[in-house]
Amino acid sequence: MQFIDRAEIEVEAGKGGDGIVAFRREKYVPAGGPAGGNGGKGGSVILKAETNLQTLLDFRYARRFKADDGKRGGPNNCTGAMGKDTVIEVPCGTVIYDLETEEILGDLVEQGQTLCVAEGGKGGLGNKHFLSNQNRAPEYALPGLEGELRQLRLELKLLAEVGIIGLPNAGKSTLIASLSAARPKIADYPFTTLVPNLGVVRKPTGDGTVFADIPGLIAGAHEGVGLGHEFLRHIERTRILLHLVDVTSDNPIQDYEVIQQELNAYGRGLSDRPQIIVLNKIDACDTEILEFIAEELQPSSQHPIFAISAVTKTGVDQLLQTIWHRLEQTTPNAENSSLPLI
Missing domain, CATH: 3.40.50.300 (P-loop containing nucleotide triphosphate hydrolases)
Structure with a gap:
């Protein structure tokens, strides 16, 4: 097994789902009102420490990781599904740096320890959120926010007493x-x-x-x-x-x-x-x-x-x-x- 103790990767969290414009359409309910659901939150990118890994070799071949986007809202005030997180396994002893700022984001030293390196975007608000006394039938909704995009440097420091x-x-x-x-x-x-x-x-x-x-x-x-x-x-x-x-x-x-x-x-x-x-x-x-x-x-x-x-x-x-x-x-x-x- 080739020993690699440095790697640079790009991580991108999922975009939040869009809110939608919808109205209740039910029999015997003449003024149903707005019922557009919010979009789901985008998935995040998470690093997880694993003791069975001893090298960063895998990141020689896979350098870009993206989480799933959130789903758009639905009618009847239904919130869209959240995007699935992407979990990246790294060896225990991995230090994570932001490649642009050189800031240390975290140091994973224990089995199962996790660090969120890219937060998923928030879901957009559906038109139900904008209901007010002044606006009883809002016809607009908000799009979901973009997820975080980061360039990271991973450095492995062996855990030996x-x-x-x-x-x-x-x-x-x-x-x-x-x-x-x-x-x-x-x-x-x-x-x-x-x-x-x-x-x-x-x-x-x-x-x-x-x-x-x-x-x-x-x-x-x-x-x-x-x-x-x-x-x-x-x-x-x-x-x-x-x-x-x-x-x-x-x-x-x-x-x-x-x-x-x-x-x-x-x-x-x-x-x-x-x-x-x-x-x-x-x-x-x-x-x-x-x-x-x-x-x-x-x-x-x-x-x-x-x-x-x-x-x-x-x-x-x-x-x-x-x-x-x-x-x-x-x-x-x-x-x-x-x-x-x-």
Whole structure:
């Protein structure tokens, strides 16, 4: 399945039905009076969040959506039928923008949550509405109003409690594959991962926690360099960041600093997000070098530091225990305090 996290669509609500001019025509009722019904309201366009969707791919092929028009009024004071609403399903985590004003119209994060993005037009008034002492037989009615027409931009921000970040080849995909049932593409060259990968990791209590492998972060990602600028926004919803550092690279300390600088440059509170620093690939690194890297990182980082091997799963259980502990201490909308350095 192709991962698409941005789309532009046009939505148009239905036009309201016209009111009509009609009079009662009944036997033994010589002055029946006006009896033209009002038009029905036009259908609205509604977005609905669904957990079984993970991409905006469908909007590559269907970009225009229109709701049904309302029906015109009927005689005998009958109101016309309302137009049927058009319900568009989107993945949970979709942010909706007005394309012309850049206003955020809504953020759908929970299953079944809805947002009306285009309101249907009101139905026109029939001539019964204009009856008065001065005008006992009005011969005019009003047309229905046009429905709203909007250009929208949809942006998907993945809903994951734990985000895995790091330079290409730090082992992010290997880690998420070892923790969950996700099977991302893994290879020994940069930019193997082209889209975020999601995996559900089971807690000891049996509950599932969503981990997201965020690909493509390199120096200058916040300015559009590499792939990272396409996926930085997916980190915004995470509660904890796992920052993977490849201890076998030429300069692990500089690798760590590059990612931290990108988080600072992107803003939106990412640099303040609770982090756990994970030194990966310890199975291919001497103990002395590993200790040196940890000692060098401790003064510049206020985050816990762990050493693991995603391939052999060495140290992974201890890392997970700390993640569960941190998640219990934090809430999605609250400021998170850091644990003491480990």
